[in-house]
Amino acid sequence: MTRRHPWNVIRGLLVLALLLADLPAWASSLAAWRLTREGALELRTSPNVRPEAFFEDGSRLQGPRVWVDLPGAPSRTRSIRGSGEVREVRIGKPTPTTTRIVVEFRPGTDLDPADLRLVGTSPDRWKLEFKGLKRVVVLGLGEGDLDGTAVVSVPPASFPTASTPLSADGLPVVPRGRFRVVIDPGHGGPDPGAVGIRGLRETDVVLDVSLQVARLLQARGVNVVMTRTSEVDVDLPPRVALANRVGADVFVSVHANALSMARPDVNGIETFYFSSGLSRRLAGSLQGQMLAVSPGSPNRGVKQGRFFVIRRTVMPSALVEMGFVTGALDAPRLADPAHRRRLALALATGILQYLGGR
Template structure:
């Protein structure tokens, strides 16, 4: 089946001080914004429902404001919100400029100067769109977004092809090479036994998810010649001090504790990936490498960042340590993803790659 591409206008319409980038009227476009993602290489990606018109605009920065791009969607936003940007992106805002509409605004730093005549919103399938910020300095951009881009419509199969291609690469042969037998890693599956950890949607339990992911991380790292030890190999109770003792007796090069998150009040609108460290350049570098790889496979789960914290297991271990929260099992988006075996395999592969990249970078 041939994919139908949305039309975009090459000519630009000047509206007062605004430039309309596109006024798109495809037969199979979107009615509401379902998901959005700004990738680390400076591309805005959208997923929408069908049969709608998208209108996108550019406004040159003035005074204390930078250049901005916004896109209007039919269908009213329930909860307006602001998200802090990163790199050259100052802020992302989602609002309702008037009743019955949703507006996504990307505002850039004052130092950014875009050429609107090189910007084009393109429909890549009947419900997927992309806009490349041509000419933007991509340094410092970290992926940020909401929702999943992979949920495809009946005539859209681009995302399915990507997922299938990636799943064929989730093995140790596709991890970076590293000297055999040189490194030792401790992987700590959080909770266990009488302490199941967080309980989420669809019957998800934290202890089960993190033990499965941890076993897969252990297998992948061992296949690359890394000496790996788990703090628990099955669903048993291991207290925090015992986990720390296992790590400190091992003289390991790094300690990684794997968890799944839960929001207060079990709010279904909260999802996201975050990685914590306690101290030092190596701890931050370990956490940053893991977080970077997780965001590359996150399928729209928001970036909650690399953060410093004093969790017991990373505060008392003698080696560089990181604590990973792979998603909110109480969140509608993350719970759906983490319930999938294929996604948990992606998480394990990403954590493994982050660890190996850290070892290659630091040692």
């Protein structure tokens, strides 16, 4: 009897508008794939996909299988002969609107579903390692341009509409189409960040605010790139790599602070930069605007910090802490959609002020 294990289903990719004219026509959301000599499946995908990954045990006559389902059916189905412990790779169409890539292993291959994890290595790349394979896979097993790069931007229509419509009226004006800004909502997916009063999760706060910031900046003609737009696990190096690759003018990482549930008296707003004077100016602009919409919140200042995402980005960068999810003053505000809209307006204003003063 076989057992099926839905494992680590990662819901959602970063919503990024890729220029897809160069992608092959054989799949609407699976742009490219390959099996590496080290025994890893690497995928390149198109925007807005919701991949689901599954594992099925093998038997004496049939080896284990791993497959990933993505939206959008391929133009044709096919099978590709494998090597080593990989018997075959198949591209199928289980439904008229689904692409399925199946990696079938030879009988006797030992895979532990607990070791299988589909990880986003950058906004449009996924990697799944098959640990413990005894015989490597030959190079060249794959299809499509996995290493291709594309200009990344986010159109305003990609963002959910806030419960109360936001307006860019009154925000500083900058030349349309001149600037590119990367917004980095901290944490995500299995990492919720800090969890505070009444279960308030940092990831929920920062993603909501970040999406609204992006929409406001787009309304002012700024090209916005986001490191994530849903609850997906993105490691720190890919966030930095994305910002450096697209040539961003500004990088802003959005967070909420925490201390201890036993210290609700600790509240306040702070912003970090790493070294440059431009980064400090950006941080100061963001800090001032957040304080202006958060009366009574302590000013914890603009500080130097060594956070990876602001230390390794090559453009002016800042990391904002919008308040404490464990704070008696800050937590109710961060949980309030109206205050989150005010914070989004504040951050958008701070970014536009900085860009306009360059």
